[in-house]
Structure formats: C-alpha cells, structure tokens
Amino acid sequence: MNGGQKQTVAAVIVHWGPALPSIELAGWLARCPSINEVIVVANNQMSCPDGIEPSIRWLVPSRNLGFARAFDTAVCEYPGHDVYLLLNNDVQLSRTTIDACLALLSAENVGVVAPALYNNLGLQSGAGTVSRFVMEPRVRGEGTGARDTVWVTGAVMFIRAACYKEIRFDQRFFLGGEDVDFCLRLRSAGWRVLVTFADPARHRGGSTIPSNGFQYYAIRNRLWLVRRHGGGYRYVAAVCRVAGFLLARTLVADLLKRRGLIRTKLVFHGLIDGVRPMPTLNEPRPDEPRPSLWLDWR
Known part of the structure; x- marks a missing residue:
C-alpha cells in the first residue's frame, strides 16, 4: 500500500443525534497520530457546532443521506x-486498536478490517x-487474534480505498444491512475481510436508527440482502418467515x-417494500x- 510510504487515513463519522458525542470523538481522532483527516457527515443537517477543532471537516447534506451515502x-x-475509517459517533476505540487494524489492512488482498465490538451486554459484533x-x-462467539470472516459491522470499519473504489456501498439500503452486503460482494471479488479480537472497540449505544424505525429496515433490508445473495429458494424462505412468523409474532x-x-x-411495510x-x-x-411516513423520525 503506497509503495512503502506511510499510508494516509481519513476517519468518517456518520452523525445523528446530539452534537456532543461527535464533537468528542472527532476531537480525539484529530489528535490521533495515525489519522490524517477527520470528516463528520451530519445526517440530521446540524450546523457545525461552536468550539469544534478547526481541522475537522463538518459536512451538512441537504437531506438525511443514510449510512452508506453519507460515507460515500x-x-x-x-x-x-489510502484508508477510510468508518465510525458511528458512539464508538470508543484506542490508538492501539487503530494501529493494529491498519497493520492488518496492509496485508495483501485485505480490503476491510474491524475490531470486535463490545457493549454493556458483552460481544455485540465479532466474526x-x-x-x-x-x-x-x-x-x-468470542475469539482470539485476527481471523477471516464473512462480514463485519459498519459501526467501526477500516476500508482500503482501492477496495472501496472497486466495490462501493449499496446506498439503497439506507440504514442497516449495507455492511453485510458490502462484505459479501468484496469477498466475491477476491478481497479479504478480517476481524480482530486482540484490540476490541466499545459501543456505548446506538443512535443511528430510532428504535421503532429499526423494525422496518430489519425486514426490508434483510429481504433485499437475500434477494441479492441467496438465490431463489432462500428468498422465498425468507419472505415466508417474515409473513408467516415475524409479522404474526409482532402483532x-x-x-x-x-x-x-x-x-x-x-414490519408489514418492510415486508411489502422487501418484495x-x-x-x-x-x-x-x-x-x-x-x-417517517408512519412515525416521528427523531
């Protein structure tokens, strides 16, 4: 990567909710020696807050772009x-974690690396x-060291720029599932996806998807994922599972x-849009x- 020269790294924070978590994380990243640029994309159209460090790029899109479009x-x-670090604004990681993931990403054909992610309940995302x-x-479950895996969470993901230029996020997913879809496609193209348990990160809590809104995206995007990668019989099985079990259970x-x-x-609208x-x-x-067509999206 970069012919032996030191790689340049940009951290991208997808912002939603109160300003303070993004301000604190962006400020910490700006002081991290391994990070060359920090970019915040304010999906809630929040103006750049007072007191933020001048070097931090604060982008205000005209609308909520969703997770993938904001990163793109x-x-x-x-x-x-050379590398883009994609982050939720409620993720905590150490300089040791950053350096360890960057070292793993420099290996041949490695396109994505992520640390195992823990929350107050234990392991949230690993292999x-x-x-x-x-x-x-x-x-x-738990693991040790680094290993190849099928997918890693987009809440904290180190992405080789050359990999992303070849295989970009599918922006149609908007929120949820785009990380799994991305990893499946890049693995099919010959790239490797690694997760490391040696230097984990911590998730303080989710603020990207309002709790009720998650019901819709969990259904629609899961059906889209199966449609793209699972083949006909798996897609039919997934639709039947939602229509015959998950919808009834939710009711x-x-x-x-x-x-x-x-x-x-x-769940019903997620099913309809998913098919x-x-x-x-x-x-x-x-x-x-x-x-937001059916609830207050905040």
Missing part, C-alpha cells in the same frame, strides 16, 4: 487517502456469518403489551427515511 459523500469530497437457509446475519406482542400497532405496521422491485439507481429512495 465523504470519500468523494475528500479523496486521495459475522449468515444463516444457511434465510441468510440472517449472525455473530459468532401478538403489540396486542399483549398494549403498545399500539406501530411495530406491526412497520417489491429494488430501486434501479444506487442511491437512497427520495422518500427515505421511509419509516
């Missing part, structure tokens, strides 16, 4: 780096795999807990985030 925008606005019949993304839970039917409605044709262009739908 940062790469297009600030090209020329990702997919189930045999319906391609449901799953996380294997029963909504009724028993007397919490209204918003979750059932979102409809995918958009032809690699960009978010104009009406994204789709759940």
Whole structure:
C-alpha cells in the first residue's frame, strides 16, 4: 500500500443525534497520530457546532443521506487517502486498536478490517456469518487474534480505498444491512475481510436508527440482502418467515403489551417494500427515511 510510504487515513463519522458525542470523538481522532483527516457527515443537517477543532471537516447534506451515502459523500469530497475509517459517533476505540487494524489492512488482498465490538451486554459484533437457509446475519462467539470472516459491522470499519473504489456501498439500503452486503460482494471479488479480537472497540449505544424505525429496515433490508445473495429458494424462505412468523409474532406482542400497532405496521411495510422491485439507481429512495411516513423520525 503506497509503495512503502506511510499510508494516509481519513476517519468518517456518520452523525445523528446530539452534537456532543461527535464533537468528542472527532476531537480525539484529530489528535490521533495515525489519522490524517477527520470528516463528520451530519445526517440530521446540524450546523457545525461552536468550539469544534478547526481541522475537522463538518459536512451538512441537504437531506438525511443514510449510512452508506453519507460515507460515500465523504470519500468523494475528500479523496486521495489510502484508508477510510468508518465510525458511528458512539464508538470508543484506542490508538492501539487503530494501529493494529491498519497493520492488518496492509496485508495483501485485505480490503476491510474491524475490531470486535463490545457493549454493556458483552460481544455485540465479532466474526459475522449468515444463516444457511434465510441468510440472517449472525455473530459468532468470542475469539482470539485476527481471523477471516464473512462480514463485519459498519459501526467501526477500516476500508482500503482501492477496495472501496472497486466495490462501493449499496446506498439503497439506507440504514442497516449495507455492511453485510458490502462484505459479501468484496469477498466475491477476491478481497479479504478480517476481524480482530486482540484490540476490541466499545459501543456505548446506538443512535443511528430510532428504535421503532429499526423494525422496518430489519425486514426490508434483510429481504433485499437475500434477494441479492441467496438465490431463489432462500428468498422465498425468507419472505415466508417474515409473513408467516415475524409479522404474526409482532402483532401478538403489540396486542399483549398494549403498545399500539406501530411495530406491526412497520414490519408489514418492510415486508411489502422487501418484495417489491429494488430501486434501479444506487442511491437512497427520495422518500427515505421511509419509516417517517408512519412515525416521528427523531
């Protein structure tokens, strides 16, 4: 990478929610010797806050771009780096973790590296795999050292620029599933995906997807994922599982807990959109985030 010269690294934070987590993380990254540039993409259209370090690039798009489009925008606005570090704004990692992941990424044919990610409940994301019949993304148990894996989470992902130029994120997913799809496609193209347990990162909590909105994207994007990578019988099995089990289970839970039917409605719309044709262009739908049609998206 770079013919023996020191690689340049840009960190890209996809911002949503209060400003403070992004300000703190961006400031810490700006002081990290291994990071050459820090870019924040404010998906909630928040203006650059006062007091932020002058070297930090704060991009304000005209709309919520979704996770993949936000990252792609940062790469297009600030090209020329060898590595891009994609981050949620609520992820904590050490300089040791950054250096270890960069060292792994320098190996031949390695396109993506991620540290194992832990939260208050334990391991959140490690060596990702997919189930045999319906391609449901799953996380294997604890491990040691670094290993090849099927996918890693986009919450903290080191991406070789040459790999991303060849195989970009599918921006249609908008929120959730784009990391799995990306890893599956780059592995098919001959790139390697690694996860390391030696130097893990920590997730303080998710703020990218409102909790109810996740119901919609978990269904729609999972069906899209199976459609793209699983073949006909797996896709039919996944649709039947959602329609015959998950939708009914959500309805029963909504009724028993007397919490209204918003979750059932979102699962239903996720199912309908999941079986409809995918958009032809690699960009978010104009009406994204789709759940905002049925709930308050905050």
